[in-house]
Amino acid sequence: MEQILELDKKVFLALNGYHNPWLDQLISFLSSTSAWIPLYLFLLYLIIRNFRKDTWLVLVAVTLTILLADQITSTIMKPFFERLRPSHEPGLEGLVHIVNHYKGKKYGFASSHAANTFGIATLMWLLLKNCRPWIALLFLWALLVGYTRVYLGVHYPGDVLAGELVGLLCALAVYFLFTFVKNLLDKRKALASGG
Numbered sequence: 001m002e003q004i005l006e007l008d009k010k011v012f013l014a015l016n017g018y019h020n021p022w023l024d025q026l027i028s029f030l031s032s033t034s035a036w037i038p039l040y041l042f043l044l045y046l047i048i049r050n051f052r053k054d055t056w057l058v059l060v061a062v063t064l065t066i067l068l069a070d071q072i073t074s075t076i077m078k079p080f081f082e083r084l085r086p087s088h089e090p091g092l093e094g095l096v097h098i099v100n101h102y103k104g105k106k107y108g109f110a111s112s113h114a115a116n117t118f119g120i121a122t123l124m125w126l127l128l129k130n131c132r133p134w135i136a137l138l139f140l141w142a143l144l145v146g147y148t149r150v151y152l153g154v155h156y157p158g159d160v161l162a163g164e165l166v167g168l169l170c171a172l173a174v175y176f177l178f179t180f181v182k183n184l185l186d187k188r189k190a191l192a193s194g195g
Contacts, residue, residue, distance in 0.1 A: 008158040012086055015150045015157065016097050023151075024099045031113070031148035039141065043120075046128055054182065058127060061178040065123050068170040069115035073163055083109035087153045096153040104154035111155045114163030115170070117142035122171035127178070142167075 029035050047058045085108035086096050121138035128135050146164060149155035155163075 004158070008156045009086075009092070012150060012156045013092075013095060015147070016086070016153055019097045019099075019151065027148045027151045028099050028102075030144065031152060036141070043124060046124075046131060050128060050130065054185075057178065057182060057185070061127070061174050062120065062123060064177075065119040065167075065171050065174045066116050068174065069119040069163075069167045070112050072166050072170065073110045073112040073115045077110050077162075077166075078105075078107040081109045082107055083156075083159070085154050085159075086156055097151075098153045099151075102152060102154070108155050108159045109162060110166055111146065111149050111159045111163035113149050114142070114146040114155075114160040115167040117145045118164040118167030119171045120167075122168050123175060126171065126175045 047062075048055050051058050084106065085104050086092050087098055087103035088106055089096070118139075121142040124135055124138055125132070142164065146155075146160035149160055150157055
């Protein structure tokens with residue numbers, strides 16, 4: 001385990017070490033939720049176009065995925081593992097490139113940003129099958145957001161990978177629940193219409 005943590009630090013320092021002033025501002029912007037509002041609106045359009053009257057059910061699934069991923073990483077994992085973010089690690093003081101004095105909260109394992117974005121990407125991949133392969137680009141978006149967390153000095157690569165795994169598992173669980181509920185509702189509609 002010690003070797004894995006040491007490798008994680010080395011990879012972090014290599015990735016975080018490549019920076020410049022113009023990239024600092026771009027990466028900081030890309031790490032924010034507001035940067036991705038056009039993407040979220042486009043996804044909403046695709047959901048409405050594909051699910052019409054069941055749009056509400058998809059939005060509940062998206063909300064549940066984000067809620068689960070965020071709570072598992074923030075409320076359970078971070079306090080349990082108590083792994084300091086690189087920006088708070090005394091042994092890395094002076095080595096971590098920090099942007100706009102942002103250090104994040106004390107603990108960073110696992111990354112909520114990575115969990116949320118990977119959860120959304122996975123859920124959309126499962127729900128919007130007819131939009132593939134374009135919807136696969138959401139995984140590049142999720143990876144980019146994960147990279148921004150390392151660049152900003154607030155997460156190790158391991159934090160991001162663990163967050164992505166949490167997001168993936170949450171999306172799978174919610175997808176199966178969504179499928180079960182949708183099938184139930186479809187059967188009720190069929191019975192109500194005499195089918």
